[in-house]
Structures are given as C-alpha cells and as structure tokens.
Amino acid sequence: MSGSLPSNPNSSPNTSTNLDPNDGSVESLYSTRLSGGKHWSMRLRRGLLMQLRDIKGGANVGMVFYNTADLRERYNAPDTLKCQHTFYLTQGHCLYSDMGRIFASVIDDTLGAHETMCGNSNREQISRQYGARSYQQDRNTWHQNGHDAFMVELSKYELGRRDLPANVNWFSKCAVRQDGAIDFVDGYAMAGSEVSLRIEMDCLVVLHTCPHPMASAEHYPHTDVGITLRHAPPMTTDDICLNHCDENRRGFENNRLYHLGSSL
Secondary structure (H helix, E strand, O other), X not given: OOOEOOOOOOOOOOOOOOOOOOXXXXXXXEEEEEEXXXXXXXXXXXXXXXXXXXXXXXXXXXXXXXXXXXXXXXXXXXXXXXXXXXXOEOOXXXXXXXXXXXXXXXXXXXXXXXXXXXXXOOHHHHHHHHOOOOHHHHHXXXXXXXXXXXXXXXXXXXXXXXXXXXXXXXXXXXXXOOOOOEEEOOXXXXXXXXXXXEEOOOEEEEEEOOOOOOOOOOOOOOXXXXXXXXXXXXXXXXXXXXXXXXXXXXXXXXXXXXXXXXXX
C-alpha cells in the first residue's frame, strides 16, 4: 500500500506533546489495520502525527524513513542512538537521517523501549523457524519475512537492497547481558500498546509487520497493528523531544535551515 497526504496548512514547520492519542476530538485523516506479515508505505508531510497501536499484543513493526525530496537521505540508526546516548527508543527521542536532520520524534510511548539494532528477519530464517510457505500456495497464510517485505515496498520507489538501512523495530525489546550478548524479550508488548511519531520533515515511511529476527515464538505470529494519521499540534518551547538533549536542539535547527532553504 502506498500514497501521500497533504500537510496541515495551520501547523508550524516543526510540529507537541500535548496531544492525547485517544482524544476523539482530534480528527483522524487516515487509518488502517495490518495483520502480521504485511507491508505498507506512504509519503508523509511534516506536521502529521503517526500513531501505531499493537492491537493484540506481541507485534513487531519494522520501519525505515527516506527524504521524499532526495531518497539518498535515509534513516541512520547508529547516529540516532549515539547522539541521544541511548540503546532504546522511547518518548523524547528523535529519529535521525544520515544528514543530521530529524525525520520524526517520539512524542508518546506506552511501552518505554523499542529497539533499532537487530535488523530484519530473512527468508531462510523464517522458513527454518516457522516452515516454508509461499503466497502462491498459501495465500494470506504464507510466512513473509521482513527483508523481502521491505524490498516489495522499496521497489515502488525505484529503491532496492543497497538502499535499505538498519531499521527500527517498534514494540520489540532486546536486553543486553553483562558479556555484551543480546537477548530478545518475549511477551514485551501488551495488547493496546501505542507509540506516536510526529513527522518533522516530508518523508517516505516504509514498514512491515513481520516477526522480529530474534523472536522465539514456535508459530508464525499473526498480530494486528493499527496505523492512524492525524494533524499534530504545534511544537512548544517545553517540548519533550526538543529539550531531551543538546543534540536534538541541533537536529531541529538543522531541520529549520533545511526548510528555510527549501522555501527560497
């Protein structure tokens, strides 16, 4: 699925954490529901709010971002973690491009930790763990993997394997042991868990709902994820993402200069 939406003409260039994601008075511009193993993409304008909801619990949402004006600029997981001195993503964090700009900011999160280190599942792994199933034979009960799901969506924009950066895995948590080994935390996301992203610059968002590469479930997870788009309210001076760290202030300033140059 792919598409685009207009921006909010009344929103400021950088759009606040004063939004209740469950407030019915905030009009929904678009909503959809994806079952496990699906993929989705859309060009989103800055000033929009993207809300993800794990409907049944146990979901994983792999996600990457690209600058719609220049698809060579894309999400950079190492810089995102390094500049904010964190291993996890949660409320107050921003998602950075490889040009030091901010694609989106996490303005609300009911879980507290989402990982962006472990990448995608692939065809061989999914076949080994859950059994090989093809769409031609099994239709909607087939076992899609994260890498191929991304490839299907990226091909719609003339992008390919070399254009796929390390991704975020929303609703998934990995814990680091004393020796540096990483373990997947089973049963982390409960039904109804939500994360809300404020879109800070026009971007292409590509996502899938395939299993996390470290998930230990015996059966292919058939989870449901809700996606809702709304207009985000203007950013305020006490914004949690803006004030999270000095690096985020610099990131938002990079955005301001980028949009200033784009408007000339």
